[in-house]
Amino acid sequence: MKTVDYPPEQISSSARETILLGEEFGKSLAAGNVVALSGGLGAGKTCFTKGIAAALGITEEVTSPTYTIVCEYEGFIPLRHIDAYRLSGEEDFCLMGGEELVSGNCVVVVEWPEKIAGLLPENTIFVDIEICGEKKTLRRIRKTGCEHTGL
Numbered sequence: 001m002k003t004v005d006y007p008p009e010q011i012s013s014s015a016r017e018t019i020l021l022g023e024e025f026g027k028s029l030a031a032g033n034v035v036a037l038s039g040g041l042g043a044g045k046t047c048f049t050k051g052i053a054a055a056l057g058i059t060e061e062v063t064s065p066t067y068t069i070v071c072e073y074e075g076f077i078p079l080r081h082i083d084a085y086r087l088s089g090e091e092d093f094c095l096m097g098g099e100e101l102v103s104g105n106c107v108v109v110v111e112w113p114e115k116i117a118g119l120l121p122e123n124t125i126f127v128d129i130e131i132c133g134e135k136k137t138l139r140r141i142r143k144t145g146c147e148h149t150g151l
């Protein structure tokens with residue numbers, strides 16, 4: 001599997017910048033990578049995913065799959081975008097074929113990964129987005145908790 005080389009922490013000061021950082025990060029991804037994208041409501045997880053999609057050659061607009069849970073896009077590498085927010089937990093995800101959904105020949109991005117933590121593969125790449133700054137316009141984007149992948 002390709003090594004992901006991304007600075008451990010970056011600050012974004014706009015939605016546009018978060019998309020660009022997502023795109024930069026997305027360029028280092030390969031089919032089979034699973035990205036667990038954590039952060040509170042409005043942190044910018046979907047923004048960051050839009051950037052990842054751009055890096056994968058996806059031209060279709062990426063929108064939040066909050067209600068559909070899963071959305072798939074065709075690109076140089078396909079993207080499977082999962083939003084686990086509305087799932088009650090891992091059992092719920094398993095019932096909809098979750099174990100297969102977090103594997104496959106595509107890049108998988110999971111928002112609210114804590115909901116399905118036990119089902120994420122061992123080599124999952126963790127990225128956390130935190131709202132910061134006095135006016136709440138800054139975002140701290142960090143790659144976290146992936147020592148076991150050697151990244």
Ligand SMILES: Nc1ncnc2c1ncn2[C@@H]1O[C@H](COP(=O)(O)OP(=O)(O)O)[C@@H](O)[C@H]1O
Nearest residue numbers: 012013014015018041042043044045046047139
């Ligand atoms: N630096 C920033 N990065 C990302 N989004 C930002 C930033 N500053 C403000 N925003 C706003 O925060 C919201 C992020 O929305 P979204 O990406 O859907 O969040 P999430 O998927 O984490 O719930 C958008 O309305 C966006 O315009």
Ligand SMILES: [Mg+2]
Nearest residue numbers: 045046064111
């Ligand atoms: Mg979202």
